[in-house]
Amino acid sequence: MVNKGSHIVRQLFMSLSIALAGAGLVWGITTTRGGDWVKTGLRFFTGEGAGLALSWKLDGLTVFFLCILLLGQGFSSLYALGYLKEYEEKKKSLWPFYANWFLFLGSMFGVLLADDGFSFLFTWEMMSLFSFFLVLYEHEEPQNRKSAYIYFVMTHVGTVFLTAATLFLYTKTGSFAFEVWADAVPTLTTIQLNLVFIAFFIGLGTKAGFVPFHIWLPYAHSAAPSPVSSLMSGVMVKVALYLFLRLVWLTLGPGPVWWGWLFLLVGALSATVGILSASVQLDLKKLLAFSTIENVGILGMALGSAFLARSWKNDVAMDLALIAFFWHALQHMLFKSLLFMGAGNIIQATHTRNLERLGGLLKRMPKTGFGALIGIIGITALPPLGGFWGEVILFQSLWLNTSNLANGWSKVLLPLFSGVLALVGGLSMATFVKWFGISFLGQARSPVAERAKEANPVQYITPILVSGLAVLSVLWPAATLALIDLPLSVLRNGTAVGIGSSIGKPLNMSSVYLIIFSLLTFVVVILSKRGNRRVTATWNCGSPLTPSMQYTATGLTKPIRILFSKVLGSHREVERDFGETRYSLHSLGYEGRIKDVFEHIFYRPLIQGVLWLASQIRKLQEGSIHLYLGYLLITVIVVLILGR
């Protein structure tokens, strides 16, 4: 009977969430306008003029990211409608989930709307807190508690930097308003400006998942329930990137050239490290989380190219880089949601996240598999889907940036980033062929995979809806570009945007490509329909084929693991126990491990340093009464001197 009630509650809450998202999107489409859409403030404690104002603003930049948020919210809620059923069956209370779900969404909404430092920090902290609770929802697993803890610590390290920068700007200007900050930026010295930039970079970069501040992301994103993972990977990291535009691009201004290089470099590092770590992962969801780091890296590179073009006054390259940024942000949200939903379905069907135990799922879960296949084509940036076109624009922007430079070594350095991007593309193909191929194709590698059943209808319909939207965004690029036009005009200080003209026009190629490609495939399928087909066993040199003869997830990307062993910190130990001669083997043990290089090189010493400092400080308080009397004496003397 309890089940029945909670059933209704679940449908009610998730429908509410979908309805809110839908209403927001409809309102957005019907009220499109330029400039500031809405600007409002709430005033508190307004005694003597210097009250605390919480101000909110809705402009084109916010609207674009709100659109991503609402789309993500709508799809994840629809998916959660089916996904949460399992918790009901396990009799786990869903009330904390609902509460945190809405508060998390609401706080992201708040971050996007915030127009001053105080409301920003306030909503930002709420966002961290409620996502932390959501990560901790399945707290029965010790692994999840550890993940949530790492997330909590890292997000606060980031917030420290943000608070420092905010308070510094407040003391300089006496105001929290972003506009006032922007006006005061020219009065700052170069060092102050750069320090504020670095503080923002670390603070926001931690949330976005830039390397080397990324270590929490794979833990937290994979520990949360799948609808939450899709929100965190698809939307929350975008919120952090939005703030780069709001606080750095719009508030701190153009800045020196090295800001652009920093974005480009950190972006390239994040993309490479993210996808390399993903390629050797065996955990279904952790792999996706690492790929989020990769995509954040690509977005960071787009930002870098935009910043560089801005400093070099190359308007076309800047527009292209920004279009690439917004396009990719939208597409990544769609594809990452698809993949997390696919992963969620697999986890509910098999109760394992280990790739080595999956296999042959496409036959048992065909509809889930279809959504996931669309997802991997999109995320590996292959045509005809949207992931590819974003990268093409980014390539073009980097190319234009380089060829318009008069001279200098930058002309050699910049194209190398295109090479990095290509390497990342190749690695991501290997990663996702592994993710999809090992779990969905071949034979089942364990009894749980053999018994897997297709998920609830709503859980495979949602991914298919998302795929539909992804295809539509490519088939009708004009609509996507019109959406991108909104933030672009804000970033260009409201000047005319040539998106409908020379820059945007070649993007129409995306629909042409998709149409020609579909037609060609159709023709080939029709023409090749002949002859008999017979189902037989796989050829295996005459011996029977067992599931363990398949390539494993580890084996598939083993060459990558060997080639990049220095970067990945992978190492192997083989234990051989020989018999009488070296030709007869009693037993053979093999152990391969991947250690997180950044945790090892960067964070371990840091943590050890902090612990060492703490133990030194502890010596101050050793429980000796004489020592405390001594402290009292010193205090009295100091007070007397000061109060003289």
Next chain:
Amino acid sequence: MDESLMILTRLMMGIGHLALILVAAPLLQGLIKTSKAFWQMRQGPSILQPYRDLRKLMKKEELISEHASWIFLLTPRIALASTLMAALVIPNAWGWAPLNGWGDIFLFGASLGLVRLFSTLSGLEGAGTFGGMGSSRELFVGLLTEPALLLGLIVLAFMTQTTSLQGITTELQSISPILPPRLLVLIALGMVSIAEMGRIPVDNPDTHLELTMIHEGMLLEYSGPSLALLSFAEQIKQFLLLSLLAQIVWPSGLISGSNGLLALLGALGFAGIKVAVLGLFFATVESFFVKRRLFLLPGYLATSAAAAILALVSLWFVRGQI
């Protein structure tokens, strides 16, 4: 009325472009096989053998592994269609490509990337070891070739100030053929093409031994029409890479103003000869080398990427921009 006529003309020209490639690709394969047979001092098959093979396979019964899903049958179709998409950006004998806008140098590699995605997935379909081995190696080679291919094409784009392959071949006609960066790019792209065509020293197209094969490993489970489509796609890919290289070595197109039928045929013949000579060259190269171990390939492909980077540096030096 006028505009629809233009679109119709372009459509017909595009179909003609693809038809030409479809017809020529097996012929090139036959030529390469014949010349390899010459170097191996044996009587090779007829130059028309690839056509006969394709026809024979199309008529045969198809065996499908019991473990395979619908992706197994979709792959050959996607592979052919996507290879043809790559063909749309390669300028033909008359220097024209059906898709010619900015950024189509990226389209070429990416369309071939889609083929790679599907064929590596299908390698895992049969649940056997050979397929997985082929997929694993193909992914590895793929991630190594992609940066070199892209960097090489980007350097050409810098050289000619356009990111469209059609524009690149047009512009290259006015650039000295022995310009150092151009030669270096040629080395880079030549090495990449060997890897992409699946030829020695990267892969051996003629064996089905587990130790040596990459591409054939993935195709092991295929038979009948599907195998025909996959081999056809591979032959087209080889033709595309060689005609791209040919256009870089000696770019040619239709000189405007001489639009007679004779000029059209002349350009076609010239392009045919160029591609054939390159085919003979690569067959010869293949006959004189041995296949290398898988873990020697990173060095080989890094050389190619390094050549592309050197080309970039030397380009700016030649232009006096560093």
